[in-house]
Amino acid sequence: MSERDTVAALKRLAGAKPEFRLSELEKDMGEEESLERLAGEIRPHLDDLGLTLRPAGDDYVIGRRPGGALTVGAAGRERQLAFFERPEVPDYIQRLVESYIEKKTAKPWDDPVVLDRMANAILAQKSRYWKEQRVSYRKAYPVLGYLAYHAPVYLVQFEHIFWQVISRGLAKPHMRILDLGTGPGVVPLAVIDLLGRIGSGSAEVYAVERSEEHLEAYNALVPAAAGAQGNAVQVHKPIRGDIEALAAGDLPDRIDLMVFSNVLNELRHLDIDRRADLVAGLAERLAPDGTIVVVEPADLANSTAMRRTVRAIADRGLAVHSPCSFIWGTACNPERCWTFEQKSNIRPTRLMERLAGETNAYRFINVDIKYSSALLRKDAKTQHTYRVPPGAKFARLSHLRRHRDKKINVVAALMSGNLGNSRTKVYKVCDGTPANPVYAVIPATLRGTNRDALEGLAYGDIVRFYGALVRFNRDHDAYNLVVLPGTRIEPVGCPGGEGGGMERV
Numbered sequence: 185m186s187e188r189d190t191v192a193a194l195k196r197l198a199g200a201k202p203e204f205r206l207s208e209l210e211k212d213m214g215e216e217e218s219l220e221r222l223a224g225e226i227r228p229h230l231d232d233l234g235l236t237l238r239p240a241g242d243d244y245v246i247g248r249r250p251g252g253a254l255t256v257g258a259a260g261r262e263r264q265l266a267f268f269e270r271p272e273v274p275d276y277i278q279r280l281v282e283s284y285i286e287k288k289t290a291k292p293w294d295d296p297v298v299l300d301r302m303a304n305a306i307l308a309q310k311s312r313y314w315k316e317q318r319v320s321y322r323k324a325y326p327v328l329g330y331l332a333y334h335a336p337v338y339l340v341q342f343e344h345i346f347w348q349v350i351s352r353g354l355a356k357p358h359m360r361i362l363d364l365g366t367g368p369g370v371v372p373l374a375v376i377d378l379l380g381r382i383g384s385g386s387a388e389v390y391a392v393e394r395s396e397e398h399l400e401a402y403n404a405l406v407p408a409a410a411g412a413q414g415n416a417v418q419v420h421k422p423i424r425g426d427i428e429a430l431a432a433g434d435l436p437d438r439i440d441l442m443v444f445s446n447v448l449n450e451l452r453h454l455d456i457d458r459r460a461d462l463v464a465g466l467a468e469r470l471a472p473d474g475t476i477v478v479v480e481p482a483d484l485a486n487s488t489a490m491r492r493t494v495r496a497i498a499d500r501g502l503a504v505h506s507p508c509s510f511i512w513g514t515a516c517n518p519e520r521c522w523t524f525e526q527k528s529n530i531r532p533t534r535l536m537e538r539l540a541g542e543t544n545a546y547r548f549i550n551v552d553i554k555y556s557s558a559l560l561r562k563d564a565k566t567q568h569t570y571r572v573p574p575g576a577k578f579a580r581l582s583h584l585r586r587h588r589d590k591k592i593n594v595v596a597a598l599m600s601g602n603l604g605n606s607r608t609k610v611y612k613v614c615d616g617t618p619a620n621p622v623y624a625v626i627p628a629t630l631r632g633t634n635r636d637a638l639e640g641l642a643y644g645d646i647v648r649f650y651g652a653l654v655r656f657n658r659d660h661d662a663y664n665l666v667v668l669p670g671t672r673i674e675p676v677g678c679p680g681g682e683g684g685g686m687e688r689v
């Protein structure tokens with residue numbers, strides 16, 4: 185057996201049980217080998233996998249390293265960062281999707297009739313989405329259309345989010361993941377792909393979905409992808425059910441990562457408080473140090489509804505870990521909170537290109553990644569630990585009305601990239617207090633170092649502004665903090681956390 189197979193068998197066993205004997209690994213591999221030699225073979229991989237090995241009589245015991253977060257080796261990190269530089273749906277996943285289309289339709293995946301039906305399903309789905317009507321996944325083509333149009337960006341998007349979870353020290357060497365409203369398994373595919381690429385960590389994945397058609401796609405795609413990536417991810421049979429009507433016994437417990445990806449906005453019949461009740465109820469299944477991910481599309485309606493839902497979940501006792509920082513220790517008012525992240529476009533898939541043909545790119549090429557997300561925790565862990573020190577000379581953003589047309593000092597988190605253009609730069613900022621949106625504005629006429637002072641900072645980073653000019657923007661009922669040549673801009677480095685755009689991996 186090759187070293188790669190040995191490591192795959194090791195990951196598989198480590199995923200299935202917290203502790204096992206080396207002789208079990210030997211048996212699992214179906215080969216007689218000296219235990220000494222096998223121990224020597226696996227030793228170099230133990231750290232990356234978060235495992236320990238200790239002698240026990242004439243055998244060894246392999247166990248999970250207690251506590252510690254998943255660490256990623258330098259080579260794995262480089263591979264993942266290179267993937268984010270030129271993101272695309274990996275070829276093995278594209279081929280799985282194409283084969284599934286062929287199995288469902290009994291025709292080549294790019295047969296004109298198949299493409300035509302998929303195109304119609306995509307147009308119908310987009311139209312229902314924008315009319316805020318419920319999208320149905322009862323028939324085959326809406327799910328094939330979803331795989332063609334939505335799934336590629338959501339897959340890479342979740343890789344960004346999962347990478348943040350890992351970078352912020354919130355991932356364990358072995359994770360139990362529950363994906364609610366999994367569709368065709370987009371989140372599990374992202375986890376499988378990322379862990380396969382970085383070559384460390386393992387997971388077991390549970391999923392809930394109510395659409396039979398989506399589940400059929402899931403069963404065709406997810407286990408095969410896990411196999412293609414060396415089985416570091418153990419895929420449990422997905423649970424068919426309605427996430428609003430799950431009994432406690434239906435779900436696993438001690439979940440490390442619970443994911444709601446593009447699903448809460450589909451619960452249109454529930455108001456914000458009922459959605460928050462649902463998430464808070466399901467959080468009962470979370471491990472004490474587990475993380476909840478909520479992610480929704482970045483458009484104004486969905487993004488704002490998502491922030492209101494996250495606020496309501498926090499009111500039910502969970503802590504917002506990121507991206508928001510409540511640096512004055514106050515609860516925020518999310519009624520007008522529109523904040524999202526943007527990442528590099530993905531490369532169109534073969535399927536998108538065939539659907540678009542020569543003239544329909546604007547309809548069927550869906551490559552930009554913009555999303556609103558939040559991480560929530562049961563413990564009180566937050567990304568940034570900074571709080572405005574008592575007596576510090578900073579104004580709260582909720583008090584800007586008092587400081588109109590004056591220069592003031594404020595401290596706030598950066599909650600967008602540049603929303604303006606290359607001349608006038610505009611960044612959303614928030615300190616957890618304001619009801620009106622507030623923007624830091626770099627005027628087109630500003631020269632000198634302040635022009636680029638906010639570039640290179642990460643979404644959510646906290647920044648001090650000394651001597652920014654307050655202007656009220658009547659058209660938008662918003663405030664601008666105008667950066668002047670004399671304004672001092674200082675990113676806050678957090679003791680015990682990351683600051684200044686640093687992520688820990």
Ligand SMILES: C[S@@+](CC[C@H](N)C(=O)[O-])C[C@H]1O[C@@H](n2cnc3c(N)ncnc32)[C@H](O)[C@@H]1O
Pocket residue numbers: 321335338364365366367368369370371392393394395398425426427428444445446447450451
């Ligand atoms: C937009 S898709 C998102 C799929 C996947 N999470 C992603 O990010 O690509 C929403 C999924 O949630 C499922 N869904 C919506 N309401 C649900 C419910 N009450 N119970 C279970 N699944 C639900 C839908 O069937 C659909 O597959």
